Amino acid sequence: MLKLIMYIKIIISLFITITLISCSSYDNKLKISTTNWIGYTPLIYAKEKGWLKELNIELVMASSLAENMNLYASGNSDAYLGTQHEYNILAKKYDSLKPIMIFDRSNGGDLIMSNTSIKELQNTQKDIDAYLEIDSINYDLLKDFIKSYNLENKTINYINEEQVQIEFLDSKDMKNPTIIVTYVPFNLTLEKNGFSKIISTKESLDIFIVDAMFTKMDILYKHKKQFMELKKVVDKSIENLKQNPKEFYKKVKPYMNNITFNEFQSMQEDIWWLNKELSPIIKNRLNKMNFPSRDII
Amino acid sequence: MRLSVKKFISICIIAVALVSFFSFSHFYISNQNKTASVIYKSIKSDMNEITYHISKEIKYKEDLYKFRTLIDRMVAIDDFIKAIVIQDNKEILLSTDPHYKKILPNDFNYKEKETSEYEKLLSQKTLEDDIKFYIENTNKSVTMQLLIVIDKEEVLLYFGKKESDFLLYFILIPTVLVLFIWLSIDFFIIKPLEKLRQYAYYQNKVPKSFLVKELETIRYSMVQTYNRLDDEKKELFIMARTDSLSGLANKNSLNEYVERLIATSSRHKKEFAFLFLDLDHFKIVNDSLGHNIGDELLKNISSIITQVLRANDFVARIGGDEFAIIIHEYKSLMELTIIIERIQDRLSKTHLIQTNPIDITSSIGVSFYPKDGEDISSLMKHSDIAMYEAKALGRSRYHFYTNELNERVQRNIKLDKDMRLALTNNEYQLFYQPKIDITNGTIIGAEALIRWISPSKGIISPDIFIPLAEENAFIKDLGHWVLNEAIKQQRLFKEKGLDICISINVSSKQLSDENFILNFINTLEANKVNPKMIDIEITEYMFFEQNENNYKVLKELHDYGVSISLDDFGTGYSSLSYIKKFPIDNLKIDKVFMDDYNTYSGAIFIDTIVKMGQTLNMKIIAEGVEEKEQIEYLKKINCDMYQGYYESKPLEVKAFESKYIKKIVN
Numbered sequence: 001m002l003k004l005i006m007y008i009k010i011i012i013s014l015f016i017t018i019t020l021i022s023c024s025s026y027d028n029k030l031k032i033s034t035t036n037w038i039g040y041t042p043l044i045y046a047k048e049k050g051w052l053k054e055l056n057i058e059l060v061m062a063s064s065l066a067e068n069m070n071l072y073a074s075g076n077s078d079a080y081l082g083t084q085h086e087y088n089i090l091a092k093k094y095d096s097l098k099p100i101m102i103f104d105r106s107n108g109g110d111l112i113m114s115n116t117s118i119k120e121l122q123n124t125q126k127d128i129d130a131y132l133e134i135d136s137i138n139y140d141l142l143k144d145f146i147k148s149y150n151l152e153n154k155t156i157n158y159i160n161e162e163q164v165q166i167e168f169l170d171s172k173d174m175k176n177p178t179i180i181v182t183y184v185p186f187n188l189t190l191e192k193n194g195f196s197k198i199i200s201t202k203e204s205l206d207i208f209i210v211d212a213m214f215t216k217m218d219i220l221y222k223h224k225k226q227f228m229e230l231k232k233v234v235d236k237s238i239e240n241l242k243q244n245p246k247e248f249y250k251k252v253k254p255y256m257n258n259i260t261f262n263e264f265q266s267m268q269e270d271i272w273w274l275n276k277e278l279s280p281i282i283k284n285r286l287n288k289m290n291f292p293s294r295d296i297i
Numbered sequence: 298m299r300l301s302v303k304k305f306i307s308i309c310i311i312a313v314a315l316v317s318f319f320s321f322s323h324f325y326i327s328n329q330n331k332t333a334s335v336i337y338k339s340i341k342s343d344m345n346e347i348t349y350h351i352s353k354e355i356k357y358k359e360d361l362y363k364f365r366t367l368i369d370r371m372v373a374i375d376d377f378i379k380a381i382v383i384q385d386n387k388e389i390l391l392s393t394d395p396h397y398k399k400i401l402p403n404d405f406n407y408k409e410k411e412t413s414e415y416e417k418l419l420s421q422k423t424l425e426d427d428i429k430f431y432i433e434n435t436n437k438s439v440t441m442q443l444l445i446v447i448d449k450e451e452v453l454l455y456f457g458k459k460e461s462d463f464l465l466y467f468i469l470i471p472t473v474l475v476l477f478i479w480l481s482i483d484f485f486i487i488k489p490l491e492k493l494r495q496y497a498y499y500q501n502k503v504p505k506s507f508l509v510k511e512l513e514t515i516r517y518s519m520v521q522t523y524n525r526l527d528d529e530k531k532e533l534f535i536m537a538r539t540d541s542l543s544g545l546a547n548k549n550s551l552n553e554y555v556e557r558l559i560a561t562s563s564r565h566k567k568e569f570a571f572l573f574l575d576l577d578h579f580k581i582v583n584d585s586l587g588h589n590i591g592d593e594l595l596k597n598i599s600s601i602i603t604q605v606l607r608a609n610d611f612v613a614r615i616g617g618d619e620f621a622i623i624i625h626e627y628k629s630l631m632e633l634t635i636i637i638e639r640i641q642d643r644l645s646k647t648h649l650i651q652t653n654p655i656d657i658t659s660s661i662g663v664s665f666y667p668k669d670g671e672d673i674s675s676l677m678k679h680s681d682i683a684m685y686e687a688k689a690l691g692r693s694r695y696h697f698y699t700n701e702l703n704e705r706v707q708r709n710i711k712l713d714k715d716m717r718l719a720l721t722n723n724e725y726q727l728f729y730q731p732k733i734d735i736t737n738g739t740i741i742g743a744e745a746l747i748r749w750i751s752p753s754k755g756i757i758s759p760d761i762f763i764p765l766a767e768e769n770a771f772i773k774d775l776g777h778w779v780l781n782e783a784i785k786q787q788r789l790f791k792e793k794g795l796d797i798c799i800s801i802n803v804s805s806k807q808l809s810d811e812n813f814i815l816n817f818i819n820t821l822e823a824n825k826v827n828p829k830m831i832d833i834e835i836t837e838y839m840f841f842e843q844n845e846n847n848y849k850v851l852k853e854l855h856d857y858g859v860s861i862s863l864d865d866f867g868t869g870y871s872s873l874s875y876i877k878k879f880p881i882d883n884l885k886i887d888k889v890f891m892d893d894y895n896t897y898s899g900a901i902f903i904d905t906i907v908k909m910g911q912t913l914n915m916k917i918i919a920e921g922v923e924e925k926e927q928i929e930y931l932k933k934i935n936c937d938m939y940q941g942y943y944e945s946k947p948l949e950v951k952a953f954e955s956k957y958i959k960k961i962v963n
Contacts, residue, residue: 007480011473033373060373061393063366076374164365254395 030223030230032213033060033068033077035163038184038267039104039211040081041252042237042275048251051233055226061255064162066135072214078223079215084291085137087214096217098295101231102274105282106209108202109270110137111187112145113180113195115171121198124177127155131169132181134160137209142181144207145199167257171195184267185256202270208285210274212296220295231297235275241268303487306479314475321467329456334414336377336452340424340445343371347381348426348443356433358441361391368393377455379448383428385441394446401444418452485509493519500527540614542592543599551613551621555673558611558623562666569625570633571670573662573680574602574640577692579618586653593650594657605640621677622661631713631768634706637661637695645693658693660684669698713769715751716762720778725749727782728947731957732800732918732940735932740957742798742832744940745783746947747775767804776807781820784831786950788824795958800832800862805839808850818857828858832883836864837875848879855880862918867906876913884910888921888941894930907934 062068072080132138167186171194241248368381380394428441492504507513538550583591611623662684670676687696697703732742749757766772862883893899910917922941
């Protein structure tokens with residue numbers, strides 16, 4: 001009888017040991033895809049600090065919001081970052097897709113640039129070339145702009161490009177009046193290439209752009225502990241940004257097309273961080289957009 | 298060399314385990330290589346795709362930025378790719394990971410032919426391919442390198458998981474399974490087999506039911522077989538020791554029994570009787586009525602003998618009409634002869650066999666262990682001789698092997714018969730010996746003593762017939778007569794003016810009669826005798842035999858008013874605790890002590906007894922007083938009473954009355 005009990009104990013111990021070993025971190029890795037939008041830099045900062053590795057979280061860089069969305073849709077990430085536009089598109093496909101973490105709202109970070117002025121755009125008889133990521137918030141921004149400035153009767157050529165390609169457009173090469181819908185930091189290179197900002201989310205545009213992390217509920221439950229810790233890490237990153245922006249800048253700089261510190265600082269003014277408790281106004285705005293905020297960590 | 302089932306199964310399991318382990322290991326390593334090969338080829342394929350695509354699409358080096366999305370996507374999709382870097386000989390042109398700032402060197406860490414795919418995947422840091430294109434509208438070619446940085450951590454993690462999975466699913470779980478199978482085999486097969494082996498060998502403990510059908514079948518069959526063997530063994534044992542006709546023990550059994558009894562009797566120094574019983578004229582019955590009637594008669598006789606005998610007696614049929622009977626644990630020869638006579642008496646009654654009334658007698662020869670033989674053959678021979686002697690003397694009788702014993706037994710039988718007849722014929726008389734108060738010489742009591750006045754033999758001393766009466770329980774009837782007579786006599790004496798206490802001797806056997814007290818009291822009341830005028834004399838033997846019962850009876854009588862005297866004090870089994878316990882009123886000093894009164898030591902004994910008795914509040918009576926000097930001595934030591942020839946021998950009633958009633962009157 002004692003022998004039998006001993007055998008059973010050995011078996012159970014081995015079983016537990018191997019089961020624990022086999023339930024390795026490989027199974028529990030959380031992949032989050034993002035772009036290098038200023039509002040997502042806390043994640044890039046956390047990655048560079050090694051905090052994401054501790055949580056078994058891998059950050060995958062995408063070249064654009066649309067590409068980011070596609071990566072998620074094709075199953076190459078467990079959660080993705082984007083605006084409400086990217087959420088609405090995939091929410092139609094996935095019932096359980098929800099925003100789980102809000103990072104910021106655009107306050108000039110999303111902008112429209114041009115090789116001409118708004119007035120000239122309003123008066124021109126030529127076709128207007130519009131460069132944008134059609135499958136992103138760019139489109140909503142452009143729609144809002146066209147409506148706001150009565151450009152509905154104009155012929156607009158929609159040219160769908162990734163921001164990494166849009167970034168290298170040169171105003172000298174443009175034959176037509178050109179509208180470029182972009183966001184920081186890609187505007188900096190465009191400015192150097194002769195384009196100027198004509199409008200942004202800071203000014204009179206009615207559009208409210210919010211940046212968040214999205215995932216399906218089953219993923220949230222599966223990686224709940226990681227997401228909770230990630231939230232703390234994001235808050236900590238933003239806190240570090242406020243406390244020591246230079247240090248923050250050095251970490252994220254390689255991902256930001258090597259912008260200068262001053263450029264980086266000016267970008268901070270293009271967003272409002274929303275990682276803390278949402279104000280009633282913001283909540284109200286989100287509700288109007290039908291942006292679910294129930295599962296937000 | 299033979300292997301046990303356990304070892305055999307262990308070897309099989311170990312062999313299977315080893316083979317499985319090596320197979321699984323081979324499978325695992327092979328699988329690992331295949332997986333590594335697939336990963337490697339996949340990365341290579343992706344690399345080829347990218348290089349091809351870029352080579353075909355790009356026109357100028359500056360346009361490389363357009364392919365940023367492509368390489369970003371590739372890194373995002375493929376977990377095993379850490380980064381993709383496009384470089385020329387001078388600088389990095391495009392990279393998915395901004396940490397790569399300097400151009401990456403060529404990776405010569407592996408030798409392609411000598412390592413497995415898995416080792417290659419682990420050792421190789423980068424995969425490299427060339428992007429070659431021609432500048433638009435020229436024939437000038439530009440070559441760039443595309444390097445894919447393998448994510449080692451991911452590879453290790455992936456294969457580590459595979460390894461853990463392998464260990465779990467191909468090592469641990471099978472081990473657990475094998476262990477479970479081993480334990481199951483051990484529990485359900487090996488242990489039951491061992492139990493069966495033990496059972497086959499020792500047949501002592503029947504194993505409980507097994508769960509495995511085949512083993513249970515074997516167990517059941519074995520149990521049935523062994524039970525059957527046991528039964529047959531018992532049957533054979535009985536058959537080997539039983540006479541098939543009568544059902545009695547046979548000679549084999551007799552031999553065994555007697556051997557054992559001889560051993561026991563020798564150890565305890567006891568005797569037993571060996572009886573040889575032969576039916577008289579049995580052949581005539583067989584010849585005249587047939588063997589079947591003869592057989593039936595024998596069965597009947599066997600049954601009768603068994604019924605007559607006591608539980609611990611033994612009977613065996615050793616021949617056609619011959620039986621051997623062993624009787625032990627008898628108290629006396631008398632008891633033995635009673636048993637023998639009972640057997641013969643029952644056998645001599647008419648037997649009705651299939652409507653044939655048959656009268657048959659038996660002759661019995663008796664020998665004793667150890668005096669007539671110390672082994673079975675001599676006992677049987679001598680009892681056989683005795684049996685023939687019985688037949689010679691006329692059959693239907695018994696005869697002992699030794700003549701002297703024979704005569705003694707015959708004498709006792711006659712005496713027993715005469716004793717009983719004497720009671721019927723009023724041949725007994727009570728004589729009375731007076732008890733005298735030492736201080737004043739007056740008669741204060743008398744002891745009733747039985748005498749047998751035989752018309753043919755004259756006076757027969759109680760020494761002759763009392764012991765036999767005690768032996769054959771006639772003492773109860775005799776004692777009852779004595780009591781009645783003595784109590785009646787007390788009344789008669791009183792009516793004549795002599796109101797004295799009559800002492801009556803009572804034996805332990807009388808007290809064992811459950812009606813004794815009732816009869817005693819009834820007799821007292823019938824004769825209107827004061828119980829204080831009756832004294833019961835008991836001997837020390839009464840303390841020894843049936844102690845508790847005797848005590849109860851004596852206590853009851855004492856409480857009723859009867860006094861108790863302890864006769865022949867000092868000659869038997871006294872202990873002071875008994876004297877303390879039993880309700881003794883008087884101590885009678887035996888004549889043996891009185892004869893020695895004039896010696897120093899003798900006087901001390903008497904003195905001690907007297908003082909002890911006085912201290913215990915008992916009266917002391919000296920017996921066997923024959924000299925005046927003895928009386929003087931007794932007076933000196935304050936003895937209370939005396940009895941003996943000095944005063945008077947035991948007298949019959951008339952003589953007693955004439956001596957003592959006149960005295961009182963005077």
